[in-house]
Amino acid sequence: MTDYDVIILGSGPGGYLAAERLAAKKLKVALVEKDDVGGTCLNIGCIPTKTLLNSAKLYAHLRDASSFGIEAEGVHVNWRQVMAWKEEVSKRLRRSLELTLKKAGVEIIRGVGKLTDGHSVIVFPVNAESDALQPSLYQAQTSQSSDYQSPDSQSSNSAFMIRGQKIIIATGSSPIIPPIRGIKDNPEVLDSTGLLSIGEIPSSLCIIGGGVIGIEFASLFSAFGSSVTVIEMMDEIVPVMDSQMAVELRKALKNVTFMLGTKVTELEGKKVLFENKNGEKGSTEADIILLSVGRKANIEDWGAQESGLEIKNRAIATDDRMRTNLPGVWAIGDVTGKSQLAHAAYRMAEVAVSDILASQNSERSNQIFVPETVPWALYSLPEAAGAGLTEQDARARGYDTHVIRMPYKVSGRFVAENGFSAPGSIKIIIEKSSERLLGIHLLGAYASEQIWGAALALERRLPLSAFRNMVFPHPTVSEVIREAAWSANPLSGTHIH
Numbered sequence: 001m002t003d004y005d006v007i008i009l010g011s012g013p014g015g016y017l018a019a020e021r022l023a024a025k026k027l028k029v030a031l032v033e034k035d036d037v038g039g040t041c042l043n044i045g046c047i048p049t050k051t052l053l054n055s056a057k058l059y060a061h062l063r064d065a066s067s068f069g070i071e072a073e074g075v076h077v078n079w080r081q082v083m084a085w086k087e088e089v090s091k092r093l094r095r096s097l098e099l100t101l102k103k104a105g106v107e108i109i110r111g112v113g114k115l116t117d118g119h120s121v122i123v124f125p126v127n128a129e130s131d132a133l134q135p136s137l138y139q140a141q142t143s144q145s146s147d148y149q150s151p152d153s154q155s156s157n158s159a160f161m162i163r164g165q166k167i168i169i170a171t172g173s174s175p176i177i178p179p180i181r182g183i184k185d186n187p188e189v190l191d192s193t194g195l196l197s198i199g200e201i202p203s204s205l206c207i208i209g210g211g212v213i214g215i216e217f218a219s220l221f222s223a224f225g226s227s228v229t230v231i232e233m234m235d236e237i238v239p240v241m242d243s244q245m246a247v248e249l250r251k252a253l254k255n256v257t258f259m260l261g262t263k264v265t266e267l268e269g270k271k272v273l274f275e276n277k278n279g280e281k282g283s284t285e286a287d288i289i290l291l292s293v294g295r296k297a298n299i300e301d302w303g304a305q306e307s308g309l310e311i312k313n314r315a316i317a318t319d320d321r322m323r324t325n326l327p328g329v330w331a332i333g334d335v336t337g338k339s340q341l342a343h344a345a346y347r348m349a350e351v352a353v354s355d356i357l358a359s360q361n362s363e364r365s366n367q368i369f370v371p372e373t374v375p376w377a378l379y380s381l382p383e384a385a386g387a388g389l390t391e392q393d394a395r396a397r398g399y400d401t402h403v404i405r406m407p408y409k410v411s412g413r414f415v416a417e418n419g420f421s422a423p424g425s426i427k428i429i430i431e432k433s434s435e436r437l438l439g440i441h442l443l444g445a446y447a448s449e450q451i452w453g454a455a456l457a458l459e460r461r462l463p464l465s466a467f468r469n470m471v472f473p474h475p476t477v478s479e480v481i482r483e484a485a486w487s488a489n490p491l492s493g494t495h496i497h
């Protein structure tokens, strides 16, 4: 049996950041991972999707280049190369991450970790027959700890136990499979991971679920020429978005058919049967059906509940310092259900690390995780991003709001690079009396790169005047934020950029 200061289960953004930071403080850290280091984000999430979306953006720009004076002939998609580039990006980033972790002194242990109590983890080998993991989990549960081998014998096929003073759970999330008739074992149905390794661009794609992941894939494949249909049960796409901005985004996604307020009732091979909220039934067919109705915390296959962890809303319950109910055990990232974003996982990791370091001196850290100030970004074409409250949320919370709207075309750079008819706008929500910022929402090119500034202003509880009194570089698309701030000032009249 091997002892560590901290054992971390899962090497996604939450797990790897925590591992590196703790090892940098000279703690002995074990990072247990059953799959590729880097987790969902690096291998089957953020990075591969953004790499593909960039290829789609390049393709779309080249097709539309003539109005910018560039005649590009014979532009076509080499899907094999698109996929090869996607693989290359993830592979190189993964290698670099592994090196960073090793250099920091983190011990990466390959296997499925199972928490047995607040201080020990059994690691089960991952092998080609890993579908048979479940039975072996149960077998090992009933064994004596002395039967387990040490991590040094990882190459053998036996489970082994490691002990840690502290444990961080960062096991992430996986796609939800809803109980729709005809879904199970249907080869035409893929989740986001499956769609990331298809051999050719489908001529038609039906996406069940119009959330962030569904809309990014809708953008991607419609840009590559697939005929895309999105079926969404709610009345609007992307629930995290301000609903007015969501309508704008939907209209901007030109080659996508949306069926809102519509529930998929059954699948028959490539055929998707649905019913809308008026009770009208219908069906559509597609080469590929993408299932993207949300993700669930990974708590089931490694015995979270059996180990005594409190489960709330199907995720591991934590306080704002990421402590679980078990002393010495923290949980971070998607598995907590607090947010399903990589940067939120990073922040939760920082908060947990700070608390673990403080706990070495029997103290509590003053760092906490505040979900309300976490910005989000949607890398559709066009992009969207937001931070803080939507107009609907602000009203529901009883704020007397003032809303500022401004089209992106007030930015000279935006027009120069995107043309006069490209979609793009900003929406700022402030509290009327104090002019305090409540929410900032962006739609258009570079939205994902601009939102951090908005998030900072919101986190610091700044008033709108903070943007008025700041100098922005010119010409930039970000100037739209400053323009919008000035437009709400009675002294202001015109837009000068």
Ligand SMILES: Cc1cc2nc3c(=O)[nH]c(=O)nc-3n(C[C@H](O)[C@H](O)[C@H](O)COP(=O)(O)OP(=O)(O)OC[C@H]3O[C@@H](n4cnc5c(N)ncnc54)[C@H](O)[C@@H]3O)c2cc1C
Pocket (backbone or CB within 6 Å): 009, 010, 011, 012, 013, 014, 015, 032, 033, 034, 035, 036, 038, 039, 040, 041, 042, 044, 045, 046, 047, 049, 050, 111, 112, 113, 114, 170, 171, 172, 173, 192, 213, 298, 301, 302, 332, 333, 334, 335, 339, 340, 341, 342, 343, 344, 345, 379
């Ligand atoms: C298609 C897609 C696109 C996305 N795009 C974005 C984006 O652009 N921006 C963004 O912020 N977020 C994005 N996300 C979400 C983002 O990937 C997650 O929020 C993030 O990866 C969560 O990090 P995590 O550390 O909590 O868990 P994960 O990254 O899910 O990592 C968990 C790791 O734990 C391992 N694991 C699980 N159980 C065990 C066990 N018992 N023993 C050992 N290892 C275990 C898993 O193999 C996995 O490697 C996307 C997700 C998807 C699916």
